[in-house]
Amino acid sequence: MKIVLDTNVLVSGLLTPFGSSGEIIRMVSAGKLVLYFDARILLEYQEVLQQPKFEFNKEHIDMLLDFIQQYGQFVSTEPLTNSLPDPDDEPFLEVAVDRKVKCLVTGNLAHYPRSSRKGINILSPSEFLDFYRRKNEDTEPLGEA
Numbered sequence: 001m002k003i004v005l006d007t008n009v010l011v012s013g014l015l016t017p018f019g020s021s022g023e024i025i026r027m028v029s030a031g032k033l034v035l036y037f038d039a040r041i042l043l044e045y046q047e048v049l050q051q052p053k054f055e056f057n058k059e060h061i062d063m064l065l066d067f068i069q070q071y072g073q074f075v076s077t078e079p080l081t082n083s084l085p086d087p088d089d090e091p092f093l094e095v096a097v098d099r100k101v102k103c104l105v106t107g108n109l110a111h112y113p114r115s116s117r118k119g120i121n122i123l124s125p126s127e128f129l130d131f132y133r134r135k136n137e138d139t140e141p142l143g144e145a
Contacts, residue, residue, distance in 0.1 A: 002031050007048050011054065093120065
């Protein structure tokens, strides 16, 4: 499934690996989800993850970013026609809209007003996991558990 992952979900997943965000990070690393990103998103991931307050291991951050670059999908996009309340959120929605991903997963739903979503599912981590499970149940062949 194609998704865009807001930085706050990535950070949350690393800080609380057994929560909803952590489960999403594991799904990405297992290849169940494909992250879509652009240069601005990747730079934001790097800048935020390297903040001293998180105390993440630099080598681990580098490995995670390398993984995202190798197994994710890098894209170039067009700007949105309408601005978002926080311009720093615009790259995430631009990528989601441009590639018609299934979901943009964020901990900041209020940053993406309904009028700006352009048909993209914008979900919290727990909402996304419910959505993902429902989608997989709907597509599971008959007779399989």
